[in-house]
Amino acid sequence: MNLKPDFAFSLRSLLAVAVLGATLGLAGCHKATDSASIVPVEIDRSTSCDLDGMLLSDYPGPKxxxxxxxxxxxxxxxxxMEVLSTLLAGEQVRAVRAVFVQDMAKADWDHPEGHWIDARSAFYVFGSKRTGSMGPTVGSFALEADAQHFAAENGGKVLAFAAIKPDMVDLSGGAQHDSRM
Structure with missing residues (x-):
């Protein structure tokens, strides 16, 4: 009596069930991490910028x-400017599950807290007189009307996320182009 074929069939069946179970499990995990289910995290006194280590709560402007x-x-x-540059950089290869910015129609510009919105559905004001942690920055708003109102008071041009081009948020230059240094 030859048991090898039955054993091979059983092993293949077991492996097939394991692969199917893992696939279904991963599909379930993917749904759990869907961007709609991700909740923004509030900043505190110790929250620092991933690019430069600056403490977020020490500076004005949207985070x-x-x-x-x-x-x-x-x-x-x-x-x-940092987050938009990171998202639009040609070398950005990491998969992004969700991106949040602050709605500056609701948050205090000088001490912004809370009021997180989806960055990809936000409206942005470029070229206003308001500054952020790194100097000139881009105001972020949930509603286009709020962005237009801000631009009317502070200058600048309103753009939807899809209209922003990488060269508009280029961070190169920095200190070497700052004539005040």
Whole structure:
């Protein structure tokens, strides 16, 4: 009596069930991490920028956070220019689950807290006289009407996320182009 074929069939069946179970389990995990289910994390006195280590609560202007697929906690940014540059950079290869910025129609510009909105559905004001942690920054708003109102008071141009181009948020230059240094 030859038991090898039956054993091979049983092993293949077991492996097939295991692969199917793992696939279904991962599909369930994917739904659990859907961007709609991700909740923004509030900043506190110790929250620092992932790019430069600056403490977010020490500076004015809108902040941001990205939830990457390979990280449980968000990467924080002390400025919307930084997060937009990161998202639009050609070398950005990390999968992004969710991105949040603050609605500056509701948050206090000088001490922004809370009022997180989806960055990809926000409206942005470029070129206003208001500054953030790194100097000139981009105001972020949930509603286009609020962005237009801000631009009327502070200058600037309103753009939807889809209209922002990488060269508009280029962070190169920095100190070497600052004539005040």
């Amino acid at each position: 941001a956070q990205i939830f990457y697929a390979d990280q449980e906690k968000p990467a924080f940014f002390c400025d919307t």
